[in-house]
Amino acid sequence: MxxxxxxxxxxxxxxxxxxxxxxxxxxxxxNLSQASSGDGYHLTARFSNIGSLKVRSPVTMAGVRIGRVESIGFDKTRYEALVTMRIDAGIDSIPEDTFANIFTAGLLGEQYIGLEPGGSPDFLRDGDEIANTQSALLLEQMIGQFLFKKAGESG
Missing domain, CATH: 1.20.5 (Single alpha-helices involved in coiled-coils or other helix-helix interfaces)
Known part of the structure; x- marks a missing residue:
């Protein structure tokens, strides 16, 4: 026993x-284990299509997470998605002409925002908007364009 x-x-x-x-x-x-402490500052960016970007998605620069997506809204006047990001307090020298791109981690992974710094001597501050953006590349659209192109070549 x-x-x-x-x-x-x-x-x-x-x-x-x-x-x-x-x-x-x-x-x-x-991504709940890495919830932010609330320190940092906010940046916004407008995208024509955010794909499946979600709140708490990472914001990276050079492959390093420097913040998180805090909110996603819709601008009724410009018909665009308005994304608000919280950038960590220690990252305070992002050039004004930085590009914000929506990338996918892997073929079918989560989407995140990748920032590519420009060369401006002036830096983004709390509440500023990133003017240079590139929307998400949707797998469905790419497949559709590929099939349409192939159908045009064979016909």
Whole structure:
């Protein structure tokens, strides 16, 4: 009876460790484990199409996460998506002529904003808008254009 009890406790411990490991994995995938502390400043950017960009998506520069998407809205006068980003406080020298692009991590991964710095000596400040943007490239549109092009060549 003592041996059976030991096996049950061991199996129970492995199940608990598995659940804890799944919890940490879920936190990493959902980006909730890296919630910002609220420090930093806001930048906005307008895109004609944001694809599947979501709130809390990373904002990167040179492949390093420097912030997160804080909110996504719709501008009814210009018919564009208005994205507000919170940039970490330590990143305070982003040139005014920086480009904001929406990229996809991998073929079908999450979308994020990649900032490519320009050469301006002036820097973006809290509340500024990034004027140079490139919208998301949608896989469906690229496939449609490819098929349309191939159909035109063969016909």
């Amino acid at each position: 003592g041996k059976r009890h030991t096996i049950e406790v061991t199996v129970g411990a492995f199940v608990v460790l598995g659940v804890v490991a799944l919890f940490f994995l879920a936190m990493q995938v959902s």
